[in-house]
Amino acid sequence: MANTLKRLGKWASSISKTRYYSTICEEQKVQQSGKTVNLFTAINQALHIALETDPRAYLFGEDVGFGGVFRCTTGLADRFGKNRVFNTPLCEQGIVGFGIGLAAMGNRAIAEIQFADYIFPAFDQASVFSLFIYFLLRKTKCRCCNLPGFQHGSTWVKVRSSVKLPSSDTVVGINLTVEVESLYGVLLNLISHIPVLRVDLLSGLTIRSPYGAVGHGGHYHSQSPEAFFCHVPGLKVVIPRSPQQAKGLLLACIRDPNPTIFFEPKWLYRLAVEDVPEHDYMLPLSKAEVIRLGSDITLVGWGAQLALMEQACIDAEKDGISCELIDLKTLIPWDKETVEASVRKTGKLLVSHEAPITGGFGAEIAASISESCFLRLEAPIARICGLDTPFPLVFEPFYMPTKNKIFDAIKATVNY
Amino acid sequence: MAIWLTRSRNVTCHLNINLGLLRILTQSYGRSSLTTSATGRNVRIPPHVGLLNLAALFSFQRFESVKAEKQHDSEDHGDEKQALDFPGGRVTFTSHLRFISESPEKRIHCYRVLDDNGQTIIGSNFQKVSKEIAVKMYSHMVTLQIMDTIFYEAQRQGRISFYLTTIGEEAINIASAAALTLDDIIFPQYREPGVLLWRGFTLQEFANQCFGNKSDYGKGRQMPIHYGSNKLNYFTVSSTIGTQLPQAVGAAYSLKMDKKNACAVTYFGDGGTSEGDFHAAMNFAAVMEAPVVFICRNNGWAISTPTSEQFRSDGVVVKGQAYGIRSIRVDGNDTLAVYSAVHAAREMAISEHRPILVEALTYRVGHHSTSDDSTKYRSLNEIEHWKMARDPVARYKKWVEKKGWWTDDDEAVLRSNVRKEILQAIQVAEKVEKPPLMDLFTDVYDSPPPNLCEQERLLRETIKKHPKDYPLDVPV
Ligand SMILES: Cc1ncc(C[n+]2csc(CCOP(=O)(O)OP(=O)(O)O)c2C)c(N)n1
Numbered sequence: 094m095a096n097t098l099k100r101l102g103k104w105a106s107s108i109s110k111t112r113y114y115s116t117i118c119e120e121q122k123v124q125q126s127g128k129t130v131n132l133f134t135a136i137n138q139a140l141h142i143a144l145e146t147d148p149r150a151y152l153f154g155e156d157v158g159f160g161g162v163f164r165c166t167t168g169l170a171d172r173f174g175k176n177r178v179f180n181t182p183l184c185e186q187g188i189v190g191f192g193i194g195l196a197a198m199g200n201r202a203i204a205e206i207q208f209a210d211y212i213f214p215a216f217d218q219a220s221v222f223s224l225f226i227y228f229l230l231r232k233t234k235c236r237c238c239n240l241p242g243f244q245h246g247s248t249w250v251k252v253r254s255s256v257k258l259p260s261s262d263t264v265v266g267i268n269l270t271v272e273v274e275s276l277y278g279v280l281l282n283l284i285s286h287i288p289v290l291r292v293d294l295l296s297g298l299t300i301r302s303p304y305g306a307v308g309h310g311g312h313y314h315s316q317s318p319e320a321f322f323c324h325v326p327g328l329k330v331v332i333p334r335s336p337q338q339a340k341g342l343l344l345a346c347i348r349d350p351n352p353t354i355f356f357e358p359k360w361l362y363r364l365a366v367e368d369v370p371e372h373d374y375m376l377p378l379s380k381a382e383v384i385r386l387g388s389d390i391t392l393v394g395w396g397a398q399l400a401l402m403e404q405a406c407i408d409a410e411k412d413g414i415s416c417e418l419i420d421l422k423t424l425i426p427w428d429k430e431t432v433e434a435s436v437r438k439t440g441k442l443l444v445s446h447e448a449p450i451t452g453g454f455g456a457e458i459a460a461s462i463s464e465s466c467f468l469r470l471e472a473p474i475a476r477i478c479g480l481d482t483p484f485p486l487v488f489e490p491f492y493m494p495t496k497n498k499i500f501d502a503i504k505a506t507v508n509y
Numbered sequence: 510m511a512i513w514l515t516r517s518r519n520v521t522c523h524l525n526i527n528l529g530l531l532r533i534l535t536q537s538y539g540r541s542s543l544t545t546s547a548t549g550r551n552v553r554i555p556p557h558v559g560l561l562n563l564a565a566l567f568s569f570q571r572f573e574s575v576k577a578e579k580q581h582d583s584e585d586h587g588d589e590k591q592a593l594d595f596p597g598g599r600v601t602f603t604s605h606l607r608f609i610s611e612s613p614e615k616r617i618h619c620y621r622v623l624d625d626n627g628q629t630i631i632g633s634n635f636q637k638v639s640k641e642i643a644v645k646m647y648s649h650m651v652t653l654q655i656m657d658t659i660f661y662e663a664q665r666q667g668r669i670s671f672y673l674t675t676i677g678e679e680a681i682n683i684a685s686a687a688a689l690t691l692d693d694i695i696f697p698q699y700r701e702p703g704v705l706l707w708r709g710f711t712l713q714e715f716a717n718q719c720f721g722n723k724s725d726y727g728k729g730r731q732m733p734i735h736y737g738s739n740k741l742n743y744f745t746v747s748s749t750i751g752t753q754l755p756q757a758v759g760a761a762y763s764l765k766m767d768k769k770n771a772c773a774v775t776y777f778g779d780g781g782t783s784e785g786d787f788h789a790a791m792n793f794a795a796v797m798e799a800p801v802v803f804i805c806r807n808n809g810w811a812i813s814t815p816t817s818e819q820f821r822s823d824g825v826v827v828k829g830q831a832y833g834i835r836s837i838r839v840d841g842n843d844t845l846a847v848y849s850a851v852h853a854a855r856e857m858a859i860s861e862h863r864p865i866l867v868e869a870l871t872y873r874v875g876h877h878s879t880s881d882d883s884t885k886y887r888s889l890n891e892i893e894h895w896k897m898a899r900d901p902v903a904r905y906k907k908w909v910e911k912k913g914w915w916t917d918d919d920e921a922v923l924r925s926n927v928r929k930e931i932l933q934a935i936q937v938a939e940k941v942e943k944p945p946l947m948d949l950f951t952d953v954y955d956s957p958p959p960n961l962c963e964q965e966r967l968l969r970e971t972i973k974k975h976p977k978d979y980p981l982d983v984p985v
């Protein structure tokens with residue numbers, strides 16, 4: 094497996110810290126048939142496909158119309174029209190609230206928040222998903238089976254596309270609904286009503302937002318707020334590590350029956366370059382990936398941080414330490430099984446993220462694994478994370494969970 | 510209720526006929542047609558609106574077709590005798606089914622003192638300025654311009670990490686600052702460094718902040734342009750749009766409670782008015798009767814978003830009335846108008862304990878910031894027009910010259926001195942060492958708690974082990 098490791102990082106020389114990342118293809122669909130593109134272009138491709146394959150998909154946010162401040166939405170307003178791809182007023186709570194309403198009417202809302210640092214005015218909206226579902230549960234009654242709290246109808250169409258029933262293109266129309274219902278109604282009635290209901294209500298709300306350090310962003314252009322959102326029941330939190338991953342995971346988020354938040358590592362927008370298949374593909378959510386096999390210690394991370402962690406693994410290898418590196422990809426609901434299996438094998442765990450260490454998502458992983466693998470652990474779980482300070486400008490290199498901090502912690506843990 | 514029902518049925522009936530007519534109209538005009546609605550306004554029906562949607566469109570139109578009030582202050586049709594006592598005062602009844610128009614027939618006018626040639630408009634009333642203040646305003650506007658040009662260049666050369674200019678908005682910056690006193694508390698957005706300049710922040714202090722050196726009051730922790738000065742009553746700039754607005758109201762309330770002869774003054778852009786914080790602040794200010802002056806720099810753009818995609822009201826000034834706030838629209842490129850309006854606003858805010866909203870019409874001549882290229886979304890002609898024909902500094906210069914207060918020689922001396930001073934400030938700031946590592950951990954709390962002490966200790970160990978990972982210019 095280690096041989097299949099393919100390093101594709103091409104980095105601009107101006108950045109002092111060299112970052113690499115690697116991609117091991119998901120066994121499924123992803124073929125190396127695409128062009129070499131950077132991360133923002135991969136995201137642009139995903140958005141293009143999402144809008145093309147679903148006439149009820151919408152894309153909006155501050156400055157999205159002209160291509161977005163990170164160029165992720167370039168050309169999309171021209172291609173799909175200003176009614177589907179548009180600027181919003183400067184109001185994050187408006188953007189997410191509008192997205193919830195749009196999604197609740199059976200559309201796919203793809204909302205952009207310009208920087209994760211500016212997502213907090215939307216926090217109220219983003220944290221009400223579960224209540225929102227509950228409220229509608231009580232209000233509605235299913236038309237076909239009269240079950241209180243459930244509703245069928247045009248949902249069939251949505252379900253069809255998301256569970257990949259035959260002819261996967263999404264068709265929307267009142268008449269079609271009836272037809273589709275008769276075709277698939279029996280089948281779908283076998284599926285629990287609840288997933289169907291959720292498809293109906295929030296089949297498509299995806300919040301995209303750039304997160305993390307860039308080398309000169311200071312406190313308001315560098316934050317990693319993922320842990321806040323991991324505390325919102327019902328919301329999925331996804332972070333990709335590379336262009337290929339970004340495209341597949343973003344499409345999966347957009348088509349997931351649950352509201353999702355997708356944090357894009359802005360440091361990698363231009364720096365990360367990789368072969369990205371041109372076709373429409375999705376990568377599974379809530380499925381971690383072992384991107385480097387090893388036997389002495391397990392490392393878990395996500396997003397841009399993986400590049401540094403991988404470098405630490407390479408350094409450790411020179412010292413005869415074999416590290417297993419896992420990309421968690423979906424923070425919540427997270428793939429505990431893959432992490433557990435690895436820790437059972439290695440007996441040691443290190444978690445790393447840019448966000449402040451206290452109350453970071455690494456704390457959750459550490460607590461869960463110490464519960465489930467207590468007897469297998471041979472050393473305390475290490476956490477190499479950002480400091481508990483505001484994200485600083487001049488002191489950024491000090492704040493960051495650097496490769497050497499990780500490397501030292503690997504050695505300390507292995508030699509415990 | 511019954512009366513209302515019959516009436517609304519009548520209206521619907523009446524409208525059905527209208528709808529039929531309109532449908533014929535639109536059909537004959539083809540898929541994208543101009544229709545004249547009953548209010549006399551042109552309605553463009555977009556081509557994607559199918560027949561089905563057309564019905565929906567017109568069922569909405571029906572409300573418009575009921576005669577809408579032309580203007581808020583139009584003649585009163587109310588029946589004075591029939592009134593409802595209601596919280597907030599007597600509400601008279603009317604038997605006319607009529608909606609308030611979404612916008613007045615005419616846009617709210619804009620207060621102006623200087624014409625395009627820098628002549629005072631005959632009959633204009635404005636706050637007189639002394640020669641001293643007038644000249645000081647001019648030289649500060651020029652200083653601000655030169656500072657912007659040189660700092661911008663320094664960013665392009667990679668000497669500072671970020672910059673953002675105020676070009677085109679010098680009059681709002683300097684004239685509003687001149688109309689206030691040092692006791693007034695400033696809550697800025699980020700495009701108001703001129704206010705700080707006026708208050709006595711030195712070019713060296715500006716440069717220190719942009720270089721994030723040891724003398725920067727923010728101790729190098731924030732990006733360039735996040736200025737702040739305790740001494741000068743200038744709250745530190747925060748990148749997050751709108752957050753300063755409700756904070757200004759809280760500060761203003763404190764000034765009122767302490768019976769201070771001062772107000773809070775807060776600045777924001779057209780984009781900022783869309784944030785919830787703006788609306789919270791306006792409402793709080795009105796309800797708390799807080800002496801706060803809201804100064805909106807409506808410069809047409811919020812990064813790439815034009816005001817037409819930001820709001821559909823007649824700009825920002827009209828929002829004041831909805832919150833019960835006295836408001837004025839002023840030509841933001843007219844130094845004397847801005848000075849007079851803010852001067853009057855301050856007086857009213859303090860003496861009458863009330864918020865005032867000032868909307869200054871202007872234009873962001875520069876790119877949004879050094880991270881932006883505005884030619885991607887707006888025309889060069891538009892930029893050139895504002896830069897040349899509507900330059901606030903040139904217009905004001907003509908006035909001070911005509912007064913005999915300013916000569917070409919003064920201009921040459923000023924420009925050369927300011928240039929020298931700024932270049933010097935940059936050179937010094939660049940050489941001053943960075944703040945010590947300790948500053949990363951201070952000011953998070955009043956005193957560092959155990960977790961931060963522990964993190965500092967671990968960090969220092971790591972630095973000893975891997976000195977190459979860390980910049981040499983930060984003393985550890
Ligand atoms: C809460 C928040 N959302 C988004 C941003 C990103 N942003 C920075 S400036 C800006 C536009 C502001 O426009 P305006 O208020 O009109 O001020 P101007 O730049 O025109 O002076 C945006 C969207 C931000 N800083 N804060």
Ligand SMILES: [Mg+2]
Nearest residue numbers: 778779810811
């Ligand atoms: Mg603006």
